[in-house]
Amino acid sequence: xxxxxxxxxxxxxxxxxxxxxxxxxxxxxxxxxxxxxxxxxxxxxxxxxxxxxxxxxxxxxxxxxxxxxxxxxxxxxxxxxxxxxxxxxxxxxxxxxxxxxxxxxxxxxxxxxxxxxxxxxxxxxxxxxxxxxxxxxxxxxxxxxxxxxxxxxxxxxxxxxxxxxxxxxxxxxxxxxxxxxxxxxxxxxxxxxxxxxxxxxxxxxxxxxxxxxxxxxxxxxxxxxxxxxxxxxxxxxxxxxxxxxxxxxxxxxxxxxxxxxxxxxxxxxxxxxxxxxxx
Amino acid sequence: xxxxxxxxxxxxxxxxxxxxxxxxxxxxxxxxxxxxxxxxxxxxxxxxxxxxxxxxxxxxxxxxxxxxxxxxxxxxxxxxxxxxxxxxxxxxxxxxxxxxxxxxxxxxxxxxxxxxxxxxxxxxxxxxxxxxxxxxxxxxxxxxxxxxxxxxxxxxxxxxxxxxxxxxxxxxxxxxxxxxxxxxxxxxxxxxxxxxxx
Numbered sequence: 313x314x315x316x317x318x319x320x321x322x323x324x325x326x327x328x329x330x331x332x333x334x335x336x337x338x339x340x341x342x343x344x345x346x347x348x349x350x351x352x353x354x355x356x357x358x359x360x361x362x363x364x365x366x367x368x369x370x371x372x373x374x375x376x377x378x379x380x381x382x383x384x385x386x387x388x389x390x391x392x393x394x395x396x397x398x399x400x401x402x403x404x405x406x407x408x409x410x411x412x413x414x415x416x417x418x419x420x421x422x423x424x425x426x427x428x429x430x431x432x433x434x435x436x437x438x439x440x441x442x443x444x445x446x447x448x449x450x451x452x453x454x455x456x457x458x459x460x461x462x463x464x465x466x467x468x469x470x471x472x473x474x475x476x477x478x479x480x481x482x483x484x485x486x487x488x489x490x491x492x493x494x495x496x497x498x499x500x501x502x503x504x505x506x507x508x509x510x511x512x513x514x515x516x517x518x519x520x521x522x523x524x525x526x527x528x529x530x531x532x533x534x535x536x537x538x539x540x541x542x543x544x545x546x547x548x549x550x551x552x553x554x555x556x557x558x559x560x561x562x563x564x565x566x567x568x569x570x571x572x573x574x575x576x577x578x579x580x581x582x583x584x585x586x587x588x589x590x591x
Numbered sequence: 592x593x594x595x596x597x598x599x600x601x602x603x604x605x606x607x608x609x610x611x612x613x614x615x616x617x618x619x620x621x622x623x624x625x626x627x628x629x630x631x632x633x634x635x636x637x638x639x640x641x642x643x644x645x646x647x648x649x650x651x652x653x654x655x656x657x658x659x660x661x662x663x664x665x666x667x668x669x670x671x672x673x674x675x676x677x678x679x680x681x682x683x684x685x686x687x688x689x690x691x692x693x694x695x696x697x698x699x700x701x702x703x704x705x706x707x708x709x710x711x712x713x714x715x716x717x718x719x720x721x722x723x724x725x726x727x728x729x730x731x732x733x734x735x736x737x738x739x740x741x742x743x744x745x746x747x748x749x750x751x752x753x754x755x756x757x758x759x760x761x762x763x764x765x766x767x768x769x770x771x772x773x774x775x776x777x778x779x780x781x782x783x784x785x786x787x788x789x
Contacts, residue, residue, distance in 0.1 A: 321771055321772055321775055322771060322775075323775055323778075324746075324771065324772075324773075324774035324775030324776070324777065324778045324779070325749070325756045325770075325771050325774045325775070327778060328686075328746060328749040328750045328774060328778070329686055329687055329690040329749070329750075329753070330749035330754065330755050330756040330759065330774060331755065331756065332755050332757065333694070354674050354675050355782055355787060355788065356775075356778045356779070356782060357675065357679055357683045358675050358676070358679045358782075358787045358788070359778050359781050359782040359785060359787045360682075360683070360686065360750055360778065361678060361679040361682040361683060361686075362727070362730075362731055362781075362785055362787060363731060363746070363747075363750050363751070363781075364637065364640070364641040364644075364682045364685070364686060364750070365637055365640075365678070365682065365724065365727050365731075366723060366724060366727050366728040366731045366732075367640050367644070367721045367722060367723045367724060367728065368636035368637055368639075368640040368721070368722055368724055369636060369639045369640040369643045369644075369721050369722070370635070370636045370639065371635050371636070371638075371639040371653065371656055372653065375635070375639075375653055375656060375657060376628075376631060376632075376635070378657055379631060379657055379660045379661065380624070380627075380628060380631075382657065382661050383624065383627065383660075383661060383664040384624075386661055386664060386665050387665075388620070388622060388664065388665055388666075388667065388668065389665055389666050389667075389668050389669065390668065391620075391668050
């Protein structure tokens with residue numbers, strides 16, 4: 313078990329590219345909103361570059377021609393189109409953009425989920441549209457339209473749900489006081505990113521097996537008064553899950569995870585399989 | 592637009608003062624291929640030097656260096672001279688790309704085997720066409736000398752060997768939190784010894 317009480321200490325590991333990919337993404341989300349860390353990172357990157365500049369190795373001569381031929385076929389990025397904005401506004405925008413592009417792995421998973429759902433919604437909308445035309449000609453298609461319309465409504469609701477979750481996750485990850493607690497059993501990783509100021513926390517799972525048949529994983533906020541339910545999660549096919557914890561964070565000193573019958577339980581039915589100490 | 596291009600080109604061709612790395616990169620951001628070629632000529636031995644040290648394999652290093660320069664061309668507009676030099680920008684990108692290559696190469700490999708392999712690789716390392724840059728090398732070596740052993744090893748294993756902080760902690764048999772802190776305070780001490788500003 314390990315603990316990362318303070319994201320601010322990761323500047324050094326980040327500057328020498330020593331953070332694993334998922335932590336790098338989390339830290340970049342933090343960098344977008346923490347000016348002190350961003351400044352320190354710039355300085356430490358400049359320092360790391362000095363380590364790199366102690367020796368040179370001339371690339372083979374043919375590489376030059378290859379590179380120059382390649383750029384002939386590569387379009388350059390354009391400057392951001394914000395000519396009319398004040399500097400402050402532009403900076404704020406840029407910072408928001410960085411938050412979006414630097415999103416944590418957790419949020420990225422959700423964004424992919426949104427994209428997937430959105431694609432399905434678009435697809436179904438198209439199908440409904442087509443079927444409505446057919447329905448005008450053949451009444452028996454009506455039942456099909458109804459079924460598809462119901463499915464579309466259900467998917468649209470889920471899409472909305474995922475979008476709301478994604479923005480909640482992003483807010484917590486980007487909070488200046490965000491702290492990460494990580495527990496690792498072999499390749500099974502549980503991570504809680506908590507923002508005491510916001511009173512919010514996100515649980516991120518990686519490498520988890522599916523819960524046993526007709527069971528689910530349940531999260532608990534553990535305080536001196538006991539454990540209260542904080543949400544259910546089921547890992548996706550890659551063993552990942554992201555869940556915004558529900559309930560009052562202020563008294564919680566740990567987050568626990570148990571296996572419960574499908575639908576969850578009001579109190580834990582067994583000892584937790586993982587506990588993440590928050591302080 | 593035409594006068595603009597001509598003006599930038601003249602920055603490359605003539606003038607009593609040679610253009611700075613930053614001038615070349617800013618001209619590159621505006622699509623000036625000559626400026627980019629000049630930037631390549633100036634920075635490629637440094638970029639390739641970093642890539643070779645981390646990636647080691649010559650053929651893969653070539654691929655990575657090429658990716659780095661295409662990326663420099665593509666994203667030159669993102670360079671912001673207020674946040675650091677063009678050289679830092681290019682070397683940061685080179686190191687990141689080199690690390691990403693090493694990680695994707697090694698992802699499938701067994702962890703222990705990987706450490707063993709790298710130990711071997713380290714022994715063969717000095718065979719390359721590497722040339723130490725005298726002044727820079729001496730300065731950095733002196734600055735590294737001001738670090739504690741743990742700070743120095745943590746920074747060097749991460750930067751030159753491409754290990755994650757977890758792997759460094761394992762190799763040095765030291766708690767994770769300590770390694771993260773040593774990487775940071777080691778680099779801060781280096782920064783101060785070298786008089787680096789962003």
